[in-house]
Amino acid sequence: MGGDFGPRVTIPSCLQALSRHPNLMIRVFGHQDEIYPHTRKISRDSAARFEIVHTDHVIAMDAKPSMALRHGKGSSMHMALKQVSDGLANACVSAGNTGALMVLGRSVLKMLPGIDRPAIISAVPTHSGHSYMLDLGANVDCGAENLLQFAIMGSTMAQAVDQIEQPRVGLLNVGQEEIKGNEQVKLASRLIEEHGRLNYIGYIEGDDIFSGRCDVVVCDGFVGNVCLKACEGTAQLFIDKLKSSMISSSIKGWIARKLFSGLFNELKTLNPDQYNGASLLGLRGIVIKSHGSADVEAVTNAIGEALHEVKRQVPSRISDRLEAVLLERHY
Amino acid sequence: MGGDFGPRVTIPSCLQALSRHPNLMIRVFGHQDEIYPHTRKISRDSAARFEIVHTDHVIAMDAKPSMALRHGKGSSMHMALKQVSDGLANACVSAGNTGALMVLGRSVLKMLPGIDRPAIISAVPTHSGHSYMLDLGANVDCGAENLLQFAIMGSTMAQAVDQIEQPRVGLLNVGQEEIKGNEQVKLASRLIEEHGRLNYIGYIEGDDIFSGRCDVVVCDGFVGNVCLKACEGTAQLFIDKLKSSMISSSIKGWIARKLFSGLFNELKTLNPDQYNGASLLGLRGIVIKSHGSADVEAVTNAIGEALHEVKRQVPSRISDRLEAVLLERHY
Numbered sequence: 300m301g302g303d304f305g306p307r308v309t310i311p312s313c314l315q316a317l318s319r320h321p322n323l324m325i326r327v328f329g330h331q332d333e334i335y336p337h338t339r340k341i342s343r344d345s346a347a348r349f350e351i352v353h354t355d356h357v358i359a360m361d362a363k364p365s366m367a368l369r370h371g372k373g374s375s376m377h378m379a380l381k382q383v384s385d386g387l388a389n390a391c392v393s394a395g396n397t398g399a400l401m402v403l404g405r406s407v408l409k410m411l412p413g414i415d416r417p418a419i420i421s422a423v424p425t426h427s428g429h430s431y432m433l434d435l436g437a438n439v440d441c442g443a444e445n446l447l448q449f450a451i452m453g454s455t456m457a458q459a460v461d462q463i464e465q466p467r468v469g470l471l472n473v474g475q476e477e478i479k480g481n482e483q484v485k486l487a488s489r490l491i492e493e494h495g496r497l498n499y500i501g502y503i504e505g506d507d508i509f510s511g512r513c514d515v516v517v518c519d520g521f522v523g524n525v526c527l528k529a530c531e532g533t534a535q536l537f538i539d540k541l542k543s544s545m546i547s548s549s550i551k552g553w554i555a556r557k558l559f560s561g562l563f564n565e566l567k568t569l570n571p572d573q574y575n576g577a578s579l580l581g582l583r584g585i586v587i588k589s590h591g592s593a594d595v596e597a598v599t600n601a602i603g604e605a606l607h608e609v610k611r612q613v614p615s616r617i618s619d620r621l622e623a624v625l626l627e628r629h630y
Numbered sequence: 631m632g633g634d635f636g637p638r639v640t641i642p643s644c645l646q647a648l649s650r651h652p653n654l655m656i657r658v659f660g661h662q663d664e665i666y667p668h669t670r671k672i673s674r675d676s677a678a679r680f681e682i683v684h685t686d687h688v689i690a691m692d693a694k695p696s697m698a699l700r701h702g703k704g705s706s707m708h709m710a711l712k713q714v715s716d717g718l719a720n721a722c723v724s725a726g727n728t729g730a731l732m733v734l735g736r737s738v739l740k741m742l743p744g745i746d747r748p749a750i751i752s753a754v755p756t757h758s759g760h761s762y763m764l765d766l767g768a769n770v771d772c773g774a775e776n777l778l779q780f781a782i783m784g785s786t787m788a789q790a791v792d793q794i795e796q797p798r799v800g801l802l803n804v805g806q807e808e809i810k811g812n813e814q815v816k817l818a819s820r821l822i823e824e825h826g827r828l829n830y831i832g833y834i835e836g837d838d839i840f841s842g843r844c845d846v847v848v849c850d851g852f853v854g855n856v857c858l859k860a861c862e863g864t865a866q867l868f869i870d871k872l873k874s875s876m877i878s879s880s881i882k883g884w885i886a887r888k889l890f891s892g893l894f895n896e897l898k899t900l901n902p903d904q905y906n907g908a909s910l911l912g913l914r915g916i917v918i919k920s921h922g923s924a925d926v927e928a929v930t931n932a933i934g935e936a937l938h939e940v941k942r943q944v945p946s947r948i949s950d951r952l953e954a955v956l957l958e959r960h961y
Contacts, residue, residue, distance in 0.1 A: 439810075473851070481770040504856070505856040505857060505860035506859045522856055525802055529836035529837065529860060530864040532861070533861040533864040536757060536840050537865065554885065
């Protein structure tokens with residue numbers, strides 16, 4: 300039911316994902332009257348792997364997390380999360396209210412041992428492929444200990460999903476020198492270094508997010524969220540400028556369209572916005588958050604990301620790694 | 631002497647600025663043996679408006695601000711700043727160590743009354759022109775009161791330089807809803823609102839920096855610095871991708887070069903990196919900081935920016951406005 304467009308986008312995405320992934324099964328939770336009209340084109344084969352569970356109760360996109368926690372029971376989001384905690388689903392995908400998904404995810408699924416707060420992680424494009432960045436907005440105030448936990452989770456994510464043996468972990472800061480940064484970042488740097496089991500490359504600056512210098516970018520949720528959205532804004536500025544030169548009716552516009560539509564599409568994928576499907580890391584289960592503004596293709600990608608994480612057994616790998624690492628630290 | 635390239639870039643920039651601006655006079659401070667070789671091509675007319683003051687002492691690019699403060703006396707940076715406080719120059723431009731420039735600027739020029747800390751402000755490109763963003767890295771830890779002061783300074787800058795009567799001021803946050811953000815941002819929002827004399831439009835998100843929704847973007851120096859560099863990284867990613875398609879030897883690359891070099895140059899200007907010449911706001915005098923990596927054209931722009939601020943009497947306008955506003959607040 301979530302996102303800017305609701306079932307109008309999420310249901311066609313489900314249908315598309317079902318036909319792309321023959322082993323996928325989807326159970327959707329929401330208001331049947333809003334869902335049905337978008338299921339008409341479902342194939343016989345997909346229909347056998349698709350189920351609608353009706354619920355009247357939906358958490359509003361602008362609901363406060365605290366309200367969602369108090370009154371969320373029986374909502375489509377709560378029921379979808381409950382599927383994962385009950386072992387009836389391998390992952391939960393939502394385009395709904397992020398704050399609500401966080402608090403309900405935490406309450407329904409519980410945290411992994413040793414992790415205080417979940418973090419939002421996503422792949423971002425780089426010159427050479429992609430890197431992971433966290434936290435992207437789950438925590439607006441983070442202590443150094445949280446940043447260390449993010450580093451451990453991000454590193455394990457890169458190991459599990461991309462099979463990088465020793466992911467390079469960088470800590471986002473205003474400069475690369477030892478003396479730079481605020482107190483919490485300096486302390487976090489010391490903690491990550493002392494931890495000793497991460498391939499920590501030290502401080503990185505904003506432009507390193509995209510340079511490919513590291514595989515995991517660690518920052519607090521305020522910085523991560525503002526930063527990623529600013530990058531999306533920059534990308535949009537470029538794309539709009541290019542687009543306007545391509546839709547011009549002149550001969551130049553015509554040639555541009557003929558020759559460079561491929562390049563243009565490639566450039567569009569450099570918009571971090573297109574990397575849809577952020578994971579809520581730190582929970583005992585896979586929860587994927589899709590952008591509210593995501594279109595059919597983007598939500599399909601988010602479902603694909605969930606499938607990928609299920610196949611690569613991300614949560615159990617993270618939990619194994621975390622348990623080992625954190626037990627070692629604390630005892 | 632500053633920047634990644636020293637006099638090899640800064641001196642040709644001076645020569646270029648002198649020939650562009652017939653009323654400009656430049657006095658450079660640094661090691662004469664390093665400066666002279668780059669002055670050979672100076673015109674007779676420019677030579678009459680150009681002066682070299684020799685100094686052996688230069689503050690290293692990686693010197694700690696505290697060291698610069700203790701041992702900076704007699705350095706090229708210190709002497710250049712002193713020109714402004716002594717009334718011998720209207721502005722100081724430096725491509726040197728930012729931290730050192732901050733602390734020396736503060737110690738030599740002193741702060742405007744009512745301002746606790748200087749902030750780094752720069753214009754950033756938007757869909758419709760540009761906006762101002764501050765702080766870009768002078769203060770990694772800011773309280774709400776600092777953010778209010780940044781809002782006042784930024785607003786006055788937009789009034790003075792761009793002659794916008796009521797500049798729209800936005801506060802960078804992770805969401806636009808009242809409930810979003812960390813404590814310091816929430817408190818700053820209340821202070822700016824209560825202040826009552828700013829055209830405050832409330833919270834803005836990262837992508838609004840470039841949307842043109844506001845004229846002044848207020849944030850703390852950690853977020854501002856990381857964010858701007860990340861945007862430069864995104865822009866670079868796009869430019870590199872475009873460039874690689876244009877330098878290909880294929881016929882497609884040839885057509886691209888012929889048809890789109892104009893567009894390409896236009897896109898390059900969308901890189902925030904090109905908006906060279908950030909101002910240190912809050913000091914009793916004009917101090918412009920050029921990027922360390924700036925090329926000849928970019929440093930020339932920074933000198934041009936200084937000239938522009940002198941002509942528009944930025945510091946005295948800001949100080950007038952600030953004095954009025956702050957007196958009103960405090961008494």
